[in-house]
Amino acid sequence: MAKHTLQSTHKLLSGYEIPVIGFGVYMIPPSTTEKAVQEALKVGFRHVDSAIMYGNEKGCGRALQNSELDRSEIFLTTKIPPGSMGYAPTKRAISKSLQDAATDYFDLILIHAPYGGQEARLGSWRALVEAQKAGHVRSIGVSNYGVHHLEELEDYIKNGGGGEISVGQWELHPWLDHSDITDWCHSRGIVVEAYSPLAHGERLDEPVLASIGKKYGKSPAQVMIRWSLQLGFLPLPKSKTPVRIRENADVFDFELSREDMAQLDTGEYAPTDWDPTVDED
Template sequence: MASKLTLQSKHRLLSGYDIPAIGYGVYMISPSSTEKAAAEALKVGFRHVDSAIMYRNEKGCGRAIQNSGLNRSEIFLTTKIPPGSMGYQQSKKAIDSSLREAGQEYFDLILIHAPYGGKEARLGSWKALVEAQKAGKVRSIGVSNYGIHHLEELEEYIQSGGGGEISVGQYELHPWLDHSDIIAWLQKRNIVVEAYSPLAHGERLDEPVLQSIGKKYNKTPAQVMIRWSLQMGLLPLPKSVTPQRIRENTEVFDFELSAEDMKSLDTGEYSPTDWDPTVDDD
């Protein structure tokens, strides 16, 4: 239950490891700014940093972790295999490159960033992740932006002996992007669903419904959106480089949206602010 969550709460993954119930996203943070921003996030209580090869800021995340004064075991670090590294051999190289770039002995989670490249490449990348998991280079593995047809393809591969388990599915999710069918598929299988861009890149913060709900609880529209994610059973990954907002994004555990408020945020709208590879037919 979201009402019982705190900043220290964790979810148990199918891999057997725990993942913090909220994470700090570093998408679109420049490489030169990432270390300082991630360090601030860790300072205010985030223990989960979501990076990717495509963001070109794994190094800054790694440095922030190394200089945080925290034990590595206290921090959950994610990266992702990019579309340009799909396929078995290329994904193997990408994993090792990311470990060097971030200065890490292991990642807590590696996701396939998008289902591009065709079936053979997707399953080859998954094979590389399974091998990396067995070798201790990564603890948990999963996917991002997979449509249900991609998920079913991967599930069939795993069940037929491909190995591994889908611990996490990551998607752009907020009240104006309805992926309820994919969420239902994942949650039915106890796969943790992460919400990237849970603030819709700030494009919806002036929505009257958010303004109204925010005033009701004395919270910002951004805090309302993050709280919505939590109450939907999602794991939000809010991003900011502003220290005050980074802190505000953690202050979402002292209120609970009513059923009426949650219903008012059920817009049914499908308006991605990023790409949407879930609809890719390949």
């Protein structure tokens, strides 16, 4: 496996580069978001994953503005929420997000979930494609889509809808098998992001993590992040605690063995969050 660092990148179908690990801000209160993102940037993170639903785009924007880094050095993501699905609502959401984050562009905008029906989903995609052409966003993609939603979008793009699915984001960890979705994406060159890669902390006491971690002098969280990286996922660990932010970044000096990875192939399907992938609409 090639040696990576916190600043290593994947090449997106859009032609842009995305850092191989990101800093998630889900459920970080708006009042503490700026401080947490500043700490992450200080540690070396160059990828911040936000969303309209998180209510903390302003804090992310302030952290970027008050850092000593150039805007071009930081990869910033937001997401279109279920309440803004459809062409016109998505256009308004993009405009407001640019204003709230005080940025001229986002590096990535995702549709947060496949709710609202086909017309709304494709309308939102059309708005993203227009925003991309206008330079308001560099890369676009989806989150929480099932394979049937992805195929619907792929057909739309092939039939003139425009754009490309550069990134897909799902809850992914050893106790949530989404291999049908991730295989679909990897076969098409779509970068797969793993949100909640630590399963919201619900699995950190698993004996298998302690056993593997002891071999490498690493924590259960670091083992889970490393698992994600070795499967070709882009993990988005979240924390507002400085020591844990640093720990989550310290995952490039060891490699899980084939046996370790096999032990973590649980085959379980246990989401710790919502699971819109199974929505049939």
